[in-house]
Amino acid sequence: MGIRETTANLAPQALIPLPLGSILPRGWLAEQLKIQIDGLSGHLDEFWPDIRDSGWIGGPAESWERGPYWLDGVTPLAFLLNDDTLKSKVHEWVDFILAHQKPDGWLGPTKSKGHDSYDTWPLFVVLKALSQYQEATGDPRVIGAMTKCLKKIEKVIEKKPLFEWGRYRWADLVVSIHWLYDRTGEDWLLELAEKVRKQGYDWRNNFADFRYTTKTTQDKLASFSEDAYGSDDNVGFFASHVVNNAMGIKAPGVWYRQSKDPEDRHAHTQILDVLDKYHGQANGMFSGDEHLAGTMPFQGTELCAVVEAMYSLETLLAITADPELGDRLEKIAFNALPATFKKDMWAHQYVQQVNQVVCKVAEDRVYSNNGPDANIFGLEPNFGCCTANMHQGWPKFVSHMWMRTSDNGLAAISYAPCHISTTANGAQVDVEVETSYPFGDRVKITVKVDKPAYFPLRLRIPKWVKDGALTIAGHEYPLDEPGTFYDVMHAWKEETEIQLRLPMRPSLKRRPRNAAVLERGPLVYSLALGENWQLLKGEPPAADWEVFHTTPWNYAIQVEEEYLNRLVEFKERGMMWGNPFSPEGAPMRAFLKGRRMPEWVLDRNAAGPLPESPVHSGERLEELIFIPYGSTNLRVTEFPVLRRDCWEEV
Numbered sequence: 001m002g003i004r005e006t007t008a009n010l011a012p013q014a015l016i017p018l019p020l021g022s023i024l025p026r027g028w029l030a031e032q033l034k035i036q037i038d039g040l041s042g043h044l045d046e047f048w049p050d051i052r053d054s055g056w057i058g059g060p061a062e063s064w065e066r067g068p069y070w071l072d073g074v075t076p077l078a079f080l081l082n083d084d085t086l087k088s089k090v091h092e093w094v095d096f097i098l099a100h101q102k103p104d105g106w107l108g109p110t111k112s113k114g115h116d117s118y119d120t121w122p123l124f125v126v127l128k129a130l131s132q133y134q135e136a137t138g139d140p141r142v143i144g145a146m147t148k149c150l151k152k153i154e155k156v157i158e159k160k161p162l163f164e165w166g167r168y169r170w171a172d173l174v175v176s177i178h179w180l181y182d183r184t185g186e187d188w189l190l191e192l193a194e195k196v197r198k199q200g201y202d203w204r205n206n207f208a209d210f211r212y213t214t215k216t217t218q219d220k221l222a223s224f225s226e227d228a229y230g231s232d233d234n235v236g237f238f239a240s241h242v243v244n245n246a247m248g249i250k251a252p253g254v255w256y257r258q259s260k261d262p263e264d265r266h267a268h269t270q271i272l273d274v275l276d277k278y279h280g281q282a283n284g285m286f287s288g289d290e291h292l293a294g295t296m297p298f299q300g301t302e303l304c305a306v307v308e309a310m311y312s313l314e315t316l317l318a319i320t321a322d323p324e325l326g327d328r329l330e331k332i333a334f335n336a337l338p339a340t341f342k343k344d345m346w347a348h349q350y351v352q353q354v355n356q357v358v359c360k361v362a363e364d365r366v367y368s369n370n371g372p373d374a375n376i377f378g379l380e381p382n383f384g385c386c387t388a389n390m391h392q393g394w395p396k397f398v399s400h401m402w403m404r405t406s407d408n409g410l411a412a413i414s415y416a417p418c419h420i421s422t423t424a425n426g427a428q429v430d431v432e433v434e435t436s437y438p439f440g441d442r443v444k445i446t447v448k449v450d451k452p453a454y455f456p457l458r459l460r461i462p463k464w465v466k467d468g469a470l471t472i473a474g475h476e477y478p479l480d481e482p483g484t485f486y487d488v489m490h491a492w493k494e495e496t497e498i499q500l501r502l503p504m505r506p507s508l509k510r511r512p513r514n515a516a517v518l519e520r521g522p523l524v525y526s527l528a529l530g531e532n533w534q535l536l537k538g539e540p541p542a543a544d545w546e547v548f549h550t551t552p553w554n555y556a557i558q559v560e561e562e563y564l565n566r567l568v569e570f571k572e573r574g575m576m577w578g579n580p581f582s583p584e585g586a587p588m589r590a591f592l593k594g595r596r597m598p599e600w601v602l603d604r605n606a607a608g609p610l611p612e613s614p615v616h617s618g619e620r621l622e623e624l625i626f627i628p629y630g631s632t633n634l635r636v637t638e639f640p641v642l643r644r645d646c647w648e649e650v
Contacts, residue, residue, distance in 0.1 A: 009190055010181060011257045014321035015403035015411050017314075018422055019135040021079050025398050026433070027417030028580050032338070032394050033081050035579065039345030040379075040542065041074055041391045042086055047542065050384060055109045056126075057096045063109035065165075066388035067093075068125035073307075073391025075129050079136040080398055094133050097126065098145050105152035107145065118156045120173070121166035123149060127176035132399075146180050154192045162199040164234075168244040170200030171251035175315060178257055190258060197255055201239065203248040204264065207271045212240045213278045215299070216291035217368045242288020243385075245275065246305040250312035253319045268316050272328065282354050282509065282517040282524055282637050283339070283629055284331030285309060289351055290369035295512050297638040298366050298606040300351025300375060303386040306336045307393040314400040317413055323485055326413050326460045329397070330522040333414075334438045337393045338581035338630035342377045346541035348390055350374045350382035354637045355607040357529065359547040361536070362605035376536065377633075378544030402431070409456035411485060415443045415500070427453035427492070436576055438522045439587045439628070443500035449492045457488040462502065464521060471499040506568045506590070508561050514613040515638040516559055518590060518626060520570060525590050525626040526635035528583055529553055549634050553607065555594035555624060556615045556640040558647050568592045586631035594639070595619040595646060613641040621648055 025033055036042070045051040051070050055063025071093050078086035101107050107126055110118055127146055134142035153173075162170060174193050181189040211224070224236020238244055252267035279286040280295055287293040289300045313329040316322065340352040349359070351367070351374045361373045374382040401414045408425050416438075420431040428450040435443040447457070461468060461479050468479035470486060473496070479486055490496065504521030511517055518525040530550035537544045559567050569591045578585035595617035601608055629637060 009187065009258075010178060011260050012406060013257070013318045015318045015405060015413075017318050017400055017403050018420070020076055020132050020399055021136050022420060022422050023080075023398055023402055024419045024421075025080060025417070026419055028436070028576060029394075029398065029416045029418060030081070031579065032581070033077060033398070035343075036077060036345050036391070036394060037081060037083055037086055039341075040348070040387070041077055041345065042083070043542075044070060044387070045089060048379070048387065050388065057093060058100070063111070064119070065122045065125060066384060068108075068122050068129060069385070069388035070391060072125050072129040072132075073389070073393075073395060075132045075136070076395035076399055077391060080395055090133065094130065094139070097130075098141050101145055101148065102152075104155075105148035105150075107149045117160060119166070120153050120156055120162065121164070121169065123153060124166065124169060124172040124176070128172065131176055131179050143180070143183065146176070147184070147186075150177060150180065150189065150192060154188075154195065157195060157199060162196065164238065165244075167199065168201045168238045168241070169247050170196050171203075171254040172247060174254050174258075178254070193258055197258075200251070201235075201248070203251040203271070204267045206239055206248070207267070207274045210274050210278070212292050215294040215368060216240045221291065221369075237291075240291040242286070242290065242292055242302050242305045243308055245286070245288070245292065246308035246312060248312075249275075249309060250315045253316045256319060265320060268320070268322070268325070281336075282511060283336040283352075284328055284524075285336045289367035289374065293368065296609065297354035297511070297515075298603075298608070300353050300367060300370065301336065302351050303340045303348055304389045306332060306340065306352075307390055307396075310337070310393055311396055314396060317400065318403060321411070321485070323460050323483055324463060327462050327464070327483075327522070330414055330438065330462070331524070333393070333397050334522050335524045335629040337397075339632060339635075341390075342545070343579055343582040343633070344541060347377040347379065347543065347545060348381075348386060349377055350386055353606065354635075356632075356635055357549050357553045357607045358602070358605060359545075359634070360605060361546065364604050366604045366606045373544070376544055376546055378536070379538060379542050381544065405456060405458055407456060409458060411458040412445075412460055414460070415502075424449075424455040425453045427451050427455075429453075429455075429492075436587065437502070439576070439580060440572070441502045441504045441521065443502065445498040445500065447492055447496045447498070449494065452491065452493045454489075454491050457490065457498075458485040459488060459498075459500065461486050462522065464504075464507070464519075465502050466505060467503050469501045471501075472496065506564050506570065508559060508564060511638050513610045514641065515610050516557065516613070516641050517638055518559070518568065518592070520588075520590070523588075524629040524637060526629045526632050526637040527553065527555065527639075528586075528625050528627045528632060529634040529636070531583070531634055547633055552596060553634075553636050554597050554600040555622075555636070556597050556600075556611075556613075556617055556642045556646075557592055557594040557624065558621070558642050559592060559639075560641070560644075581628070581630045583627065583631055583633065586627035588628065590626040592624055592626065593621050593648070594624050595621055595642060597640060600640070607636065610638060611640045614643040615640045615646075616643050617646055 050062040053059030053061035054067035056067035252264040256264035287299040293299040463483035509517040596619040
């Protein structure tokens with residue numbers, strides 16, 4: 001069932017995501033998904049009890065969120081690579097869930113997480129998985145099952161309003177309600193969405209009157225609970241929870257479709273600004289060692305927050321068509337996401353650090369709310385939610401890279417290699433994107449149509465681009481408005497080639513203590529450290545690992561914005577091979593100079609606080625090699641900057 005004609009009851013999305021399977025990954029991106037299938041994502045159900053024996057498929061194990069999380073990620077993963085084995089697993093799960101729908105409409109277990117009555121939160125995730133499954137397969141059972149389930153949810157929340165996680169993650173349910181309304185037009189769905197929104201936490205007000213401006217310690221959590229606004233006694237716990245914040249980014253924007261309030265539509269700008277100001281990290285994310293943790297680069301960011309922030313941005317891009325959200329999405333996808341996995345994706349971290357020089361079990365640790373194993377690479381370090389939820393990152397990124405425009409055209413959100421097959425203005429359209437982006441700055445887009453057609457092609461131009469250009473039909477056009485969509489208005493015939501040039505110049509981002517971060521295009525660059533991997537427990541490949549640095553990490557670097565092109569040299573390593581998000585496969589390296597800072601040492605088993613820049617060092621000047629942040633396992637990303645009297649001549 002497709003999307004019906006828009007009515008005045010629900011504002012149309014500015015961009016319409018294409019059905020799952022319309023966009024297929026190519027090149028390095030397809031290889032990432034293949035690594036993912038060959039790793040934990042494709043095999044977790046074979047040995048991890050919480051998926052293998054999940055209550056969602058009649059087993060005795062966990063019956064709450066973990067099965068739905070896994071299904072929500074592996075469903076798009078299976079269909080994007082057309083992997084028969086994984087598709088068979090998805091079919092089995094969906095068949096069981098649908099076949100065992102209760103007569104009253106409830107899907108899945110009714111008792112979980114210690115609750116003796118219905119907990120609606122896991123259903124928010126299951127409904128997202130089912131909507132993707134329906135788009136990929138056209139399965140006629142899904143619409144009816146979702147309808148019956150939502151009717152039951154309506155009855156449940158009338159008796160027992162949303163609580164705990166469901167109260168703070170209400171927007172994820174409204175996404176599915178609106179998805180179903182777009183296909184059925186049943187007005188009771190909007191009445192249900194209104195009830196859900198009224199029972200849910202007010203994220204827009206949360207960031208307009210933001211209280212969580214510093215690292216959230218256990219003592220602060222207690223004080224927030226005692227002096228909380230809102231009706232939930234534990235509001236401080238849930239409103240400062242990093243994953244809730246990652247999901248809450250999209251809440252006002254999701255509700256905009258129904259409220260039509262411009263303040264809802266634009267609220268994400270303030271939300272992201274507030275998170276950046278008080279908790280922002282150099283990789284595009286914000287800190288959260290379970291709870292918001294400040295701006296220092298040794299604090300951690302939970303993997304669940306990374307993939308949920310990506311999904312929030314993808315959802316908001318569809319609703320608002322704000323091109324700056326595309327910049328943020330790419331920064332997270334190309335930096336924070338790959339950095340938190342072992343490069344074969346058989347292990348992951350619960351939290352990653354921007355300055356991460358050791359990953360070990362540490363009783364003495366910088367985290368306020370995570371355990372001693374939070375940053376090791378393992379099967380389920382600290383807590384198993386990320387083991388279940390991490391799978392959605394790459395697949396949902398792929399399925400949102402291109403979208404349909406409201407005037408029947410196509411819009412490019414990101415330029416990773418892919419193939420798009422869809423229709424536009426009555427023509428069958430196939431688009432092939434060939435590129436090494438984000439490592440290289442050239443993008444070739446080939447548009448093929450089965451008959452002549454006229455439709456717009458909107459190409460997102462990142463805000464960091466300077467002197468970019470587009471070439472089509474032998475004519476070159478300057479891309480002189482970065483941070484916007486460039487409209488290609490063209491009468492398409494047979495095959496048309498577009499060449500994009502998106503020059504990537506090195507830049508410095510200043511951080512607290514006047515520290516510096518090196519960037520180039522959408523990529524953040526980090527000092528590559530030697531690594532010693534020590535097996536902690538388990539049988540490889542699904543094992544737990546500690547990682548120790550074997551080369552020095554505590555440098556101050558010789559950089560300054562005015563002389564950056566002379567101080568930093570970027571070199572390609574030739575043709576891309578292997579996994580570009582690995583130390584040995586990184587296709588681009590940067591060379592710059594620095595001096596050791598002996599006084600900058602480990603503190604509580606992490607890289608200590610940075611000295612305030614500029615700094616002095618009498619150590620010898622060394623050439624340092626930087627690689628993309630996402631290619632590292634251990635790294636230093638934020639650096640003190642040397643005083644000019646410590647420089648060599650430039």
